[in-house]
Amino acid sequence: MNERYSRQVLFPGIGKEGQAKISSKHVLIIGAGALGSGSAEVLTRAGVGKLTIVDRDYVEASNLQRQQLYTEEDVAEKLPKAAAAEKRLKAINSDVKIISIIGDATPELLEDLVVGVDVMLDATDNFETRMAMNDVSQKYKIPWIYGACVGSYGMSFSMIPGKTPCLNCLLRTIPLQGMTCDTGGIISPTVQMVIAHQTAEALKMLVEDWESVRTSFVSFDLWRNQYTSMKMSKAKFPGCLSCGDERTYPFLDHENMTKTTVLCGRDTVQIRPSIKGELSLDRLAGQLNSLGYTVKGNPYLLSVEMGKERMVIFQDGRALIHGTKDLTHAKSIYQRILG
Amino acid sequence: MNKVLFFAHLRDAVGEEFLTVNASGKTVAELKAELSAKYNLPKMETIMTAINEEFASHDEVIRDGDEIAFIPPVSGG
Numbered sequence: 001m002n003e004r005y006s007r008q009v010l011f012p013g014i015g016k017e018g019q020a021k022i023s024s025k026h027v028l029i030i031g032a033g034a035l036g037s038g039s040a041e042v043l044t045r046a047g048v049g050k051l052t053i054v055d056r057d058y059v060e061a062s063n064l065q066r067q068q069l070y071t072e073e074d075v076a077e078k079l080p081k082a083a084a085a086e087k088r089l090k091a092i093n094s095d096v097k098i099i100s101i102i103g104d105a106t107p108e109l110l111e112d113l114v115v116g117v118d119v120m121l122d123a124t125d126n127f128e129t130r131m132a133m134n135d136v137s138q139k140y141k142i143p144w145i146y147g148a149c150v151g152s153y154g155m156s157f158s159m160i161p162g163k164t165p166c167l168n169c170l171l172r173t174i175p176l177q178g179m180t181c182d183t184g185g186i187i188s189p190t191v192q193m194v195i196a197h198q199t200a201e202a203l204k205m206l207v208e209d210w211e212s213v214r215t216s217f218v219s220f221d222l223w224r225n226q227y228t229s230m231k232m233s234k235a236k237f238p239g240c241l242s243c244g245d246e247r248t249y250p251f252l253d254h255e256n257m258t259k260t261t262v263l264c265g266r267d268t269v270q271i272r273p274s275i276k277g278e279l280s281l282d283r284l285a286g287q288l289n290s291l292g293y294t295v296k297g298n299p300y301l302l303s304v305e306m307g308k309e310r311m312v313i314f315q316d317g318r319a320l321i322h323g324t325k326d327l328t329h330a331k332s333i334y335q336r337i338l339g
Numbered sequence: 340m341n342k343v344l345f346f347a348h349l350r351d352a353v354g355e356e357f358l359t360v361n362a363s364g365k366t367v368a369e370l371k372a373e374l375s376a377k378y379n380l381p382k383m384e385t386i387m388t389a390i391n392e393e394f395a396s397h398d399e400v401i402r403d404g405d406e407i408a409f410i411p412p413v414s415g416g
């Protein structure tokens with residue numbers, strides 16, 4: 001074992017044997033935003049054997065405050081996050097095999113990528129992708145670690161198929177109007193705290209110290225000084241369609257996904273959410289206003305100016321993104337605002 | 340009586356870190372509906388509930404003295 005990992009090998013939870021395991025394992029990180037760039041750096045420095053990172057966005061100036069892998073140069077070049085992450089991670093540790101995928105983490109892509117993966121880390125910004133990850137985790141029996149944050153509030157939960165409840169047991173449905181960093185703001189320490197929880201859990205799984213994996217659901221508020229740990233032993237839902245006896249993996253089904261279509265002859269993409277429900281347009285308008293967006297609206301819809309694009313959101317969650325024909329970009333704008 | 344704790348945007352909406360209410364005999368869903376109406380809270384169906392720091396389902400009945408926490412799952416990352 002080389003000098004590089006000596007301090008980590010000294011740590012009793014890892015040791016020589018643990019380090020050898022880490023260097024033989026493959027981690028899949030979905031998302032290369034704040035959580036993804038942080039987790040990827042921790043695991044690359046820790047010497048994981050292979051790391052695959054997936055992201056559909058490019059680097060923007062508003063990312064630099066917290067997304068630790070990126071530089072002003074990446075912003076100037078509008079580099080895709082996955083490509084910028086790969087460049088930086090390879091410079092940090094050339095022992096690690098880094099694979100970057102520029103694209104939307106659809107169920108099809110997740111099912112392709114998950115082959116041979118030991119642990120999946122959640123670093124996405126929306127529940128649709130998380131629910132698909134959850135189904136993939138159950139279908140292919142691969143543990144995954146949920147992590148999310150907004151403002152000074154963050155949370156994490158480790159899920160092991162066959163052992164713990166799954167995300168679908170806890171939520172039963174996709175939250176329609178989830179709080180995101182684009183609507184609720186975010187400070188970097190919150191990101192770091194979630195990364196600390198997710199990567200510590202990942203290391204335990206990589207060294208196969210299953211006994212030490214956290215079984216409770218952690219949530220905290222760094223500004224309000226709250227830390228809670230919720231026991232999950234009663235949370236498994238027997239009728240769960242993702243992990244129960246009559247499972248159907250509903251979130252791998254195309255029917256249950258957000259639909260995007262380019263409107264014919266117009267520079268516009270239409271987005272239809274997978275779940276039906278009513279948005280609180282007043283609340284959304286208030287959040288967007290306080291972030292400095294120009295918002296106009298009436299009781300039926302909101303129109304939001306977002307740089308080059310304009311988004312019109314209807315009460316049933318449907319939206320039109322004007323000023324683009326790029327389906328992935330449009331979906332990204334939509335999920336940034338609506339979660 | 341029951342102590343009810345709020346986190347994240349729920350705390351902002353309620354304006355307090357916790358409330359003391361009498362929720363004894365009510366289900367989690369009933370308490371959510373009641374608080375949601377009283378404080379004009381955003382949809383509470385997907386907000387997780389802990390009773391005495393243990394995950395509780397919507398139909399779990401609250402007993403006197405139980406401490407309830409509402410934990411909203413967030414999606415930022």
Ligand SMILES: [Zn+2]
Pocket residue numbers: 165166167168169170237240241242243244
């Ligand atoms: Zn489940």
